[in-house]
Amino acid sequence: MASSTLMKPQMHGLLARCLRFHIVGAFILSLGVAALCKFAVAESRKKAYADLCRNYDSMKDFKEMREAGIFQSAK
Structure with missing residues (x-):
């Protein structure tokens, strides 16, 4: 008869154990x-x-943008 009874589930501290x-x-x-x-x-x-900073040439970039027509005031 003792073998047919089920153990009680652990309810005390269940949330703390899962959260941990x-x-x-x-x-x-x-x-x-x-x-x-x-x-x-x-x-x-x-x-x-x-x-980029090591190899950047601002004047070359400016000339390319000026030739492309991006700047309206610089000719």
């Missing part, structure tokens, strides 16, 4: 996404901006 698991998982996931964003997006943009 999910908060740790969410924290690890958010750190992973932040690191991926930093190294995949931000670092490549910084490198591209540094390359």
Whole structure:
């Protein structure tokens, strides 16, 4: 007869235990996404901006835009 009775489900502390698991998982996931964003997006943009600033010639760019007719007051 003892083997046919069911155990009572654990109700006390159930929410805290589930939240602990999910908060740790969410924290690890958010750190992973932040690191991926930093190294995949931000670092490549910084490198591209540094390359642009190193090789940028403003006078050449101005002459090209003037010849294209973008500026109305500069001939």
